[in-house]
Amino acid sequence: xxxxxxxxxxxxxxxxxxxxxxxxxxxxxxxxxxxxxxxxxxxxxxxxxxxxxxxxxxxxxxxxxxxxxxxxxxxxxxxxxxxxxxxxxxxxxxxxxxxxxxxxxxxxxxxxxxxxxxxxxxxxxxxxxxxxxxxxxxxxxxxxxxxxxxxxxxxxxxxxxxxxxxxxxxxxxxxxxxxxxxxxxxxxxxxxxxxxxxxxxxxxxxxxxxxxxxxxxxxxxxxxxxxxxxxxxxxxxxxxxxxxxxxxxxxxxxxxxxxxxxxxxxxxxxxxxxxxxxxxxxxxxxxxxxxxxxxxxxxxxxxxxxxxxxxxxxxxxxxxxxxxxxxxxxxxxxxxxxxxxxxxxxxxxxxxxxxxxxxxxxxxxxxxxxxxxxxxxxxxxxxxxxxxxxxxxxxxxxxxxxxxxxxxxxxxxxxxxxxxxxxxxxxxxxxxxxxxxxxxxxxxxxxxxxxxxxxxxxxxxxxxxxxxxxxxxxxxx
Amino acid sequence: xxxxxxxxxxxxxxxxxxxxxxxxxxxxxxxxxxxxxxxxxxxxxxxxxxxxxxxxxxxxxxxxxxxxxxxxxxxxxxxxxxxxxxxxxxxxxxxxxxxxxxxxxxxxxxxxxxxxxxxxxxxxxxxxxxxxxxxxxxxxxxxxxxxxxxxxxxxxxxxxxxxxxxxxxxxxxxxxxxxxxxxxxxxxxxxxxxxxxxxxxxxxxxxxxxxxxxxxxxxxxxxxxxxxxxxxxxxxxxxxxxxxxxxxxxxxxxxxxxxxxxxxxxxxxxxxxxxxxxxxxxxxxxxxxxxxxxxxxxxxxxxxxxxxxxxxxxxxxxxxxxxxxxxxxxxxxxxxxxxxxxxxxxxxxxxxxxxxxxxxxxxxxxxxxxxxxxxxxxxxxxxxxxxxxxxxxxxxxxxxxxxxxxxxxxxxxxxxxxxxxxxxxxxxxxxxxxxxxxxxxxxxxxxxxxxxxxxxxxxxxxxxxxxxxxxxxxxxx
Numbered sequence: 001x002x003x004x005x006x007x008x009x010x011x012x013x014x015x016x017x018x019x020x021x022x023x024x025x026x027x028x029x030x031x032x033x034x035x036x037x038x039x040x041x042x043x044x045x046x047x048x049x050x051x052x053x054x055x056x057x058x059x060x061x062x063x064x065x066x067x068x069x070x071x072x073x074x075x076x077x078x079x080x081x082x083x084x085x086x087x088x089x090x091x092x093x094x095x096x097x098x099x100x101x102x103x104x105x106x107x108x109x110x111x112x113x114x115x116x117x118x119x120x121x122x123x124x125x126x127x128x129x130x131x132x133x134x135x136x137x138x139x140x141x142x143x144x145x146x147x148x149x150x151x152x153x154x155x156x157x158x159x160x161x162x163x164x165x166x167x168x169x170x171x172x173x174x175x176x177x178x179x180x181x182x183x184x185x186x187x188x189x190x191x192x193x194x195x196x197x198x199x200x201x202x203x204x205x206x207x208x209x210x211x212x213x214x215x216x217x218x219x220x221x222x223x224x225x226x227x228x229x230x231x232x233x234x235x236x237x238x239x240x241x242x243x244x245x246x247x248x249x250x251x252x253x254x255x256x257x258x259x260x261x262x263x264x265x266x267x268x269x270x271x272x273x274x275x276x277x278x279x280x281x282x283x284x285x286x287x288x289x290x291x292x293x294x295x296x297x298x299x300x301x302x303x304x305x306x307x308x309x310x311x312x313x314x315x316x317x318x319x320x321x322x323x324x325x326x327x328x329x330x331x332x333x334x335x336x337x338x339x340x341x342x343x344x345x346x347x348x349x350x351x352x353x354x355x356x357x358x359x360x361x362x363x364x365x366x367x368x369x370x371x372x373x374x375x376x377x378x379x380x381x382x383x384x385x386x387x388x389x390x391x392x393x394x395x396x397x398x399x400x401x402x403x404x405x406x407x408x409x410x411x412x413x414x415x416x417x418x419x420x421x422x423x424x425x426x427x428x429x430x431x432x433x434x435x436x437x438x439x440x441x442x443x444x445x446x447x448x449x450x451x452x453x454x455x456x457x458x459x460x461x462x463x464x465x466x467x468x469x470x471x472x473x474x475x476x477x
Numbered sequence: 478x479x480x481x482x483x484x485x486x487x488x489x490x491x492x493x494x495x496x497x498x499x500x501x502x503x504x505x506x507x508x509x510x511x512x513x514x515x516x517x518x519x520x521x522x523x524x525x526x527x528x529x530x531x532x533x534x535x536x537x538x539x540x541x542x543x544x545x546x547x548x549x550x551x552x553x554x555x556x557x558x559x560x561x562x563x564x565x566x567x568x569x570x571x572x573x574x575x576x577x578x579x580x581x582x583x584x585x586x587x588x589x590x591x592x593x594x595x596x597x598x599x600x601x602x603x604x605x606x607x608x609x610x611x612x613x614x615x616x617x618x619x620x621x622x623x624x625x626x627x628x629x630x631x632x633x634x635x636x637x638x639x640x641x642x643x644x645x646x647x648x649x650x651x652x653x654x655x656x657x658x659x660x661x662x663x664x665x666x667x668x669x670x671x672x673x674x675x676x677x678x679x680x681x682x683x684x685x686x687x688x689x690x691x692x693x694x695x696x697x698x699x700x701x702x703x704x705x706x707x708x709x710x711x712x713x714x715x716x717x718x719x720x721x722x723x724x725x726x727x728x729x730x731x732x733x734x735x736x737x738x739x740x741x742x743x744x745x746x747x748x749x750x751x752x753x754x755x756x757x758x759x760x761x762x763x764x765x766x767x768x769x770x771x772x773x774x775x776x777x778x779x780x781x782x783x784x785x786x787x788x789x790x791x792x793x794x795x796x797x798x799x800x801x802x803x804x805x806x807x808x809x810x811x812x813x814x815x816x817x818x819x820x821x822x823x824x825x826x827x828x829x830x831x832x833x834x835x836x837x838x839x840x841x842x843x844x845x846x847x848x849x850x851x852x853x854x855x856x857x858x859x860x861x862x863x864x865x866x867x868x869x870x871x872x873x874x875x876x877x878x879x880x881x882x883x884x885x886x887x888x889x890x891x892x893x894x895x896x897x898x899x900x901x902x903x904x905x906x907x908x909x910x911x912x913x914x915x916x917x918x919x920x921x922x923x924x925x926x927x928x929x930x931x932x933x934x935x936x937x938x939x940x941x942x943x944x945x946x947x948x949x950x951x952x953x954x
Contacts, residue, residue, distance in 0.1 A: 192688040211669040288837025297842040302862040323822035345800035353926040360765025365774040385779040448925040449830040
């Protein structure tokens with residue numbers, strides 16, 4: 001049985017014809033369509049049979065597509081029980097919470113007990129307090145203790161991503177003993193590819209790959225095949241640190257140790273990829289001046305979306321009063337040469353656009369670690385060069401429009417104003433993310449709308465000042 | 478020896494005090510500072526010794542920090558030769574190209590021959606044609622054939638990421654035989670954790686994890702422990718598909734097959750994480766109306782940055798002529814009530830801001846696969862609800878400013894115009910990414926500056942139309 005690609009994930013990218021993945025994708029489309037039909041017919045035993053041909057990730061996706069909660073729980077029950085936990089783990093926290101509410105206590109207990117500790121933490125931290133309490137009651141006492149200890153770490157910390165289910169061996173063991181132990185304990189760990197080497201006091205001594213054990217001589221000691229260095233992190237560290245470390249060092253597993261070097265748990269690559277995606281989404285949203293939404297756009301209610309957007313919109317209006325005020329200062333200039341208003345949007349917008357470009361480049365480079373605070377002066381020089389180049393080009397471009405609409409004098413004014421405004425915008429776009437980072441804000445707070453707003457105010461002042469200076473007009477009030 | 482964290486990666490995130498990672502990070506800072514000092518003193522043997530304490534990734538980082546190319550090649554030669562290839566593979570393609578130009582042919586040949594085939598493709602595809610040709614001459618004939626066949630796949634395709642270095646076993650073998658084979662061939666594969674099961678005609682039958690072999694009964698056949706389904710992709714597929722598949726199915730290795738199901742190669746998770754970061758950066762830049770830059774901001778020259786930015790800036794100015802034209806239509810209205818210009822920036826900007834929010838949410842949701850074309854109508858309804866809510870709030874907010882600046886009549890005009898403009902902006906932000914995707918453009922082309930520009934034009938028309946209608950002014954020309 002060969003199934004290639006989840007469907008709804010694929011529709012985003014138009015698919016080329018004739019590629020072999022295509023047929024399989026059609027298979028999945030058909031399969032899912034037929035399952036949806038079987039669900040409508042309530043032919044439950046057939047549904048169960050068809051589920052054998054789907055990956056758990058696709059079953060989870062199919063559940064997500066069902067909008068009726070009663071139907072969803074009914075369909076979930078058709079999943080073979082040995083795949084319940086895996087299927088459940090691929091649902092979003094919101095869907096997990098809904099499903100748990102509808103399942104019988106016995107069913108919920110089965111899932112929660114078998115869920116990986118890190119997935120449990122992810123679920124519990126998203127739950128409303130009263131639901132979390134009810135959920136904890138379903139767990140065994142030792143699992144409750146574990147869950148609470150993990151939830152005790154700060155939000156968005158490495159501790160919240162950690163699982164204590166690793167496989168450990170001792171440095172003095174032979175490779176033969178180590179392999180026998182791995183074979184015996186293997187199913188208990190969340191990953192077997194990486195094995196932790198601990199001393200008698202549970203301190204992390206080294207990290208060994210399963211492949212090194214396989215390739216090693218059976219009578220050698222574990223110590224002798226240890227690579228000799230490893231990467232570890234504290235549980236209190238920001239989870240973005242874990243992302244960076246695992247990406248930088250190409251790790252599949254990151255070890256989490258306390259201040260004495262005692263191993264507390266491990267973070268696995270699949271969780272880190274999810275975090276990386278979440279963090280990027282957060283940055284993305286911030287750049288569009290939307291507050292972080294930790295939900296899929298599907299699940300987010302209009303109320304939530306409203307709340308996440310209204311704050312910035314209203315704040316920006318009040319900042320924009322200054323744009324109005326800047327215009328008010330030059331009302332006499334405008335009244336004298338009303339034609340100047342024609343050029344206002346394009347000059348002002350260009351400053352914002354140049355700023356948006358500089359800010360996007362900067363915020364992303366800071367997020368990936370490509371640029372650090374230390375690069376500040378060198379980048380300022382580079383941005384100034386680029387900004388002047390762009391400003392001259394833009395000034396030239398707009399001078400033609402100026403000539404056409406208002407003659408030589410106006411052309412000169414708009415060209416000069418444009419060049420200055422573009423340079424100003426570029427610099428604002430560069431400086432603001434650095435400044436915010438300096439003040440311990442997220443540099444992505446330098447959203448494009450915020451940059452545009454600042455560039456608007458400065459742009460209006462620059463434009464009308466240039467006009468007033470060059471056109472021998474009544475000076476501003 | 479325990480070293481925790483690469484330094485310059487960390488400076489982006491301010492570090493908390495007292496966390497255990499801290500000391501190790503300081504170790505790395507000190508170590509790197511001392512190496513830089515040794516480099517200045519040209520104490521080469523000491524440099525070599527210190528390199529033993531660094532991960533290859535950090536050695537690569539240190540090389541990146543050196544600005545003098547002669548010094549860089551000198552320092553590279555101090556890296557123990559058995560770590561040359563690994564260190565080299567963590568440099569950017571540009572740095573690899575520079576280094577190869579400076580190394581002797583013998584040295585370059587050693588590196589290129591031992592580099593993973595996928596890393597070789599990544600390097601060759603970035604090179605200027607004349608350099609690529611010279612580089613190919615350093616390779617063995619069979620490696621040249623392999624490199625050319627991989628480069629034959631379209632740019633940004635899965636084929637370009639692929640390595641043919643996998644470990645394969647036969648379904649009829651016993652687990653014992655399979656393990657013996659893995660032990661023998663293990664070092665040749667790029668990963669050992671995943672083993673490919675092939676039939677006599679090299680067709681992919683299944684994919685087995687090393688852990689399943691370890692946990693299996695030695696006398697069972699491989700076939701009996703096969704999971705029974707796997708995920709594969711065509712080499713012509715867009716590399717973003719590979720990213721989605723590996724993220725969706727939590728894969729460490731993705732198999733690439735031709736139309737007959739013959740295994741061509743594998744894609745590994747570390748390459749996919751890099752691609753995911755690159756693709757996200759591209760989306761990020763596009764949202765800020767910057768053309769894709771496949772270089773670090775550090776390495777990008779001012780000329781390159783200028784070229785990547787000037788196109789959109791100039792295009793947007795010419796679109797903005799329509800904003801000017803919209804204003805020109807209402808020149809009489811403006812002349813009659815010059816106070817209206819005061820509110821122009823804030824009303825027009827709010828439309829752009831609401832649009833920026835909607836577009837960012839949508840573009841990101843489409844990039845992560847959260848939203849597909851099919852969701853279009855449902856999301857339109859949701860966005861309309863949110864947009865109306867935001868419009869009413871914003872109208873109310875601005876009506877106070879209107880009252881203060883211009884009295885009841887003006888307050889009514891600006892409130893109504895604001896509400897309409899915000900709803901309009903929200904809808905533009907939602908619709909444009911969908912529309913672009915429909916027309917087979919990247920939805921991220923709906924950049925914030927573009928949305929702002931469109932919202933500007935529509936906003937000006939809406940605002941002055943409302944004013945003309947309500948204020949009993951001379952009607953527009």
